Amino acid sequence: MNTNYKIDLKEDLLFKKIFSNQLVLEDLVNSFLDVKGIKERLYAVKCDAEASILPNTKDIKVYAGDVIATLSNGDIVCIEMFKNNFGMHEHKKTMCYLTRLYSNQMPSGKIKYENIHKIIGIVFMQGNFKNLNKNVINEYHYVKTPEIKVIKDGDISCYLIRLDLTKEIAYTLTNKRFYKWLRFINATSINELEEIGKDDEIMENSIRVVQEWYKETSKTALQDALAEERYYGERDGEKRGKKRGLMLGEKRGIKRGVKQTRLETAKEMLKDNIAIDTIIKYTKLSKQEILSLVK
Numbered sequence: 001m002n003t004n005y006k007i008d009l010k011e012d013l014l015f016k017k018i019f020s021n022q023l024v025l026e027d028l029v030n031s032f033l034d035v036k037g038i039k040e041r042l043y044a045v046k047c048d049a050e051a052s053i054l055p056n057t058k059d060i061k062v063y064a065g066d067v068i069a070t071l072s073n074g075d076i077v078c079i080e081m082f083k084n085n086f087g088m089h090e091h092k093k094t095m096c097y098l099t100r101l102y103s104n105q106m107p108s109g110k111i112k113y114e115n116i117h118k119i120i121g122i123v124f125m126q127g128n129f130k131n132l133n134k135n136v137i138n139e140y141h142y143v144k145t146p147e148i149k150v151i152k153d154g155d156i157s158c159y160l161i162r163l164d165l166t167k168e169i170a171y172t173l174t175n176k177r178f179y180k181w182l183r184f185i186n187a188t189s190i191n192e193l194e195e196i197g198k199d200d201e202i203m204e205n206s207i208r209v210v211q212e213w214y215k216e217t218s219k220t221a222l223q224d225a226l227a228e229e230r231y232y233g234e235r236d237g238e239k240r241g242k243k244r245g246l247m248l249g250e251k252r253g254i255k256r257g258v259k260q261t262r263l264e265t266a267k268e269m270l271k272d273n274i275a276i277d278t279i280i281k282y283t284k285l286s287k288q289e290i291l292s293l294v295k
Helices: 012-019 022-036 088-103 163-168 176-186 190-196 201-271 276-283 287-291
Strands: 042-052 064-071 076-085 119-126 137-141 156-162
Touching (some): 012 076, 022 137, 022 201, 076 088, 088 119, 156 163, 176 190, 176 201, 190 201, 201 276, 276 287
Parallel strands (some): 076 119
Antiparallel strands (some): 064 076, 137 156
16 A cells, blocks of 8 residues: 555545644653643643634624644643644734633623633744744743733733754753653654554554545545546536537438428429439439328
8 A cells, every 4th residue: 555645644534634633642742842841731621623713693703713622720722723824814813713722711791800820822834934033832822012022921811833843853861751742743654654653553553543544535535536527527518418419400401401402493493394213313202201291
């Protein structure tokens, strides 16, 4: 079986499929927390893929984070994958997600403000947004202007992870696991994934998910292609049939027209008392056809 075909783990649905698995998500997020020196752990509490951030109503948009989970202290982690370059549109979209998660912690107004937990956004992206993202991991907080002070030590924090800088990473003992995940996410073939995840149970299980995903995708694509081929085959067959019918009809019409002309000619010749044998010679009609014209 070919294992060197191109893959893309940054595809939205596939990314959610892999990282909404509790064990995989725990490993990824905890390795990130290690790099940032955050002591709290993720135990895959309320781990959801395509989680609704805001209840659906008639007039309010529903937000859906790629993967949302909760740390052991109640802090909420929202993970987003942006396959292409991160710009102002993606920035505002991320801020909408994070602020909604923050405010939705007290939907009925019964929870005290003091009990609202911190929101941490982990955003995988590419590009140097506003020429500020020069590192692999770039940290952002809400600030108070004009003092430019972080509000409450970052009740809402966002980390932009530049996947396009993955190859430039210098590995250390503290960041090795997380950056291994970044290499895994950036892989472009099953062979590359197998090389990165060799003898790593969690990553090997993730590779099987990827293989099954592309196997199913290929099967679906083949079914779609066959269905499309049948559709166009039937459509073209119908067109050819109609065209053939028109051609046959045209031929029959011409033949009938010629026959009618010959009959009209024969009538005129009979009026002039021309011998039947002569009429047969010039009109190519049978004697019976000519005699049927005689009243």
